[in-house]
Structures are given as C-alpha cells and as structure tokens.
Amino acid sequence: MNQKLSHAVRRAIMSRRIREVISDVFITIGVLVLFFYVWYVWLGDLVVGAQQDLAATTLSNTWEQTSIQIPEFDRESGNSEGAQRSPKPPVLDASDKGEAFATIMIPRFGKNYIRSIAESVDVKKVLNDPSTGIGHYSSTTPLGAVGNFALAGHRTTFGAPFGKTDQLRVGDRIYVETKKGWYVYRFRNIEFVYPTQADVLSDVPRETIVAEDRILTMTTCHPKHSAAERLIAYSVFESFVPRRNGAPTEVTTMRTES
Amino acid sequence: MYTALWRVLPGPRWLKIIEAVVLVIVVLSVCVEWVFPWVAENFIQQESTVDQ
Numbered sequence: 001m002n003q004k005l006s007h008a009v010r011r012a013i014m015s016r017r018i019r020e021v022i023s024d025v026f027i028t029i030g031v032l033v034l035f036f037y038v039w040y041v042w043l044g045d046l047v048v049g050a051q052q053d054l055a056a057t058t059l060s061n062t063w064e065q066t067s068i069q070i071p072e073f074d075r076e077s078g079n080s081e082g083a084q085r086s087p088k089p090p091v092l093d094a095s096d097k098g099e100a101f102a103t104i105m106i107p108r109f110g111k112n113y114i115r116s117i118a119e120s121v122d123v124k125k126v127l128n129d130p131s132t133g134i135g136h137y138s139s140t141t142p143l144g145a146v147g148n149f150a151l152a153g154h155r156t157t158f159g160a161p162f163g164k165t166d167q168l169r170v171g172d173r174i175y176v177e178t179k180k181g182w183y184v185y186r187f188r189n190i191e192f193v194y195p196t197q198a199d200v201l202s203d204v205p206r207e208t209i210v211a212e213d214r215i216l217t218m219t220t221c222h223p224k225h226s227a228a229e230r231l232i233a234y235s236v237f238e239s240f241v242p243r244r245n246g247a248p249t250e251v252t253t254m255r256t257e258s
Numbered sequence: 259m260y261t262a263l264w265r266v267l268p269g270p271r272w273l274k275i276i277e278a279v280v281l282v283i284v285v286l287s288v289c290v291e292w293v294f295p296w297v298a299e300n301f302i303q304q305e306s307t308v309d310q
C-alpha cells in the first residue's frame with residue numbers, strides 16, 4: 001500500500017516536472033521569436049549599420065583628408081561655377097571581387113551615413129556583410145566612366161544601406177569617395193520595377209542608345225521586407241573633386257559631426 | 259527548467275539574480291551575433307538586385 005502510494009506520488013511529481021520543462025521551452029521559444037522580430041525590423045539594422053558606417057569611415061580615413069569650400073549649386077544659372085572640379089573624372093580600374101574600393105556618403109540618409117562599396121553583388125560576401133553592404137554590379141560601367149555605375153544594397157536588414165532610398169529628393173548630393181577624390185552625383189528620380197527588369201542597368205537606363213552621361217543607379221527591394229519589386233534610384237554625375245583640392249564642404253561637415 | 263537552473267546557480271539570492279541577468283545577456287548576444295543573421299540569411303528572402 002505504502003509503496004503504491006509513493007509510486008503514485010513520484011509519478012505525479014515526474015509529470016509535473018515534465019510539464020514544467022515543456023512550458024519553459026515554449027515560453028523561451030516565444031520570447032526568442034519576439035526578440036528576433038525586434039532585431040529583424042529594428043535592432044539589427046542599428047548594430048550592422050553602425051558596423052558598416054565604422055568600416056567605411058576606417059576605409060575613408062586611410063585616404064588623406066583635407067578640405068576646401070565647394071560653392072552651393074546655383075539654381076538660377078544652373079551650374080556650380082567656381083567649384084574646383086574636373087569634367088573628366090578618373091576611371092577606376094576594376095578591383096577584386098568582394099573587396100571594398102570606394103565609400104559612399106548620402107547626407108539625406110543621415111548625418112553619419114557613410115558606407116563602403118565592394119565589387120560584385122554577391123549576397124553573402126558583400127550585401128550581407130557587416131563591413132560593406134553595398135555592391136557594384138560587375139557587369140556595369142566602372143566608376144568614373146561614361147555609362148551606368150550600378151549599385152545594389154538592402155532596403156531592410158543587414159544594415160539596410162539603401163533603407164531610405166524613398167526619401168531622396170531631387171538634387172540631393174551623393175558623394176562617392178575613392179583614393180583619388182570625390183565623385184559628386186545629384187539624385188534625379190526613382191522608379192519601381194519588377195526584379196526581371198534588368199535594363200535599369202543599361203548604360204542609359206531602360207534604353208538601348210549610346211550613353212553620354214555618367215549615371216549612378218541604386219537598386220534595392222520594394223516594398224520593405226519584400227522581394228516582389230525593386231526600387232531604383234537614378235543620379236547624374238555632376239563633378240569630380242580631386243583629392244588634392246580637399247573634401248567638398250558637405251563631406252567635411254559630415255565627417256566633423258560624426 | 260528554470261527552477262532547476264535557479265537551484266544550480268551558486269551563491270545567495272542577490273548573486274543568483276546577477277548571474278541570471280548575465281546568462282540572459284550572453285544568450286541574447288549569441289543570438290544577435292550568430293543565430294539571427296544565420297536565420298535571416300537562410301530562411302527569409304531578401305533580394306535587392308535585379309536579374310543580370
């Protein structure tokens with residue numbers, strides 16, 4: 001009798017323990033999934049974004065920094081007369097795949113926004129990498145040449161380098177910095193396309209005519225957290241500032257504030 | 259599970275609380291550094307390129 005009772009009691013305790021473990025496991029999974037979601041939509045971009053900013057700053061710091069004044073764009077006369085610029089920028093030789101060769105500063109994306117650009121749009125090596133995040137389509141024109149210099153970057157997650165592409169305004173400056181100096185682009189327009197519309201990478205986007213301009217094309221996903229469409233941002237080359245002339249004012253301001 | 263863990267943690271109650279907090283931080287750091295990026299990379303489709 002006594003033995004039977006203790007047996008029943010032991011079984012009750014065992015089943016209580018098992019239930020406790022099972023419930024603990026489920027609660028843990030639930031909390032981790034919630035935390036994953038917080039990380040996915042918000043925290044991860046802060047962490048990886050900061051890592052990418054830091055990596056780009058480090059790269060930029062390896063090039064010498066001096067500064068000069070670049071006059072503001074004159075809307076009435078339609079030029080930036082007086083700007084220390086050269087009409088023909090140097091063409092950058094193709095670098096090794098996956099290697100960062102330039103940095104990009106987009107003041108509209110935030111006063112600390114600086115990311116590096118690596119060769120190739122390989123997802124794991126470049127786009128998901130905490131030290132780069134932005135990739136150059138190797139099939140498109142090299143930086144500085146007449147044609148289309150096309151870049152890809154995530155809209156959300158993995159640092160979301162192109163997360164604020166939809167906030168660009170016409171005329172916004174975009175600075176691409178290399179060892180030789182700054183390529184200054186001006187944002188012109190955005191376009192929404194399907195992932196199959198690869199002609200956004202053409203020398204003249206969506207056209208088959210011969211290029212005369214230097215275009216900067218940025219591709220990213222749309223809508224946010226989806227792969228259904230692509231958001232494309234086009235910018236036009238404005239001027240090249242050689243390194244010996246020093247960084248453009250906006251770049252210097254961003255660097256000192258960060 | 260957590261009751262057993264609480265029993266295993268050495269020291270008085272205040273020390274156990276500190277140890278528990280440290281454990282939580284360690285687990286979350288491992289998640290953020292390795293587990294979450296791996297899950298996002300392999301199980302969630304994130305495309306930002308156009309077909310070439």
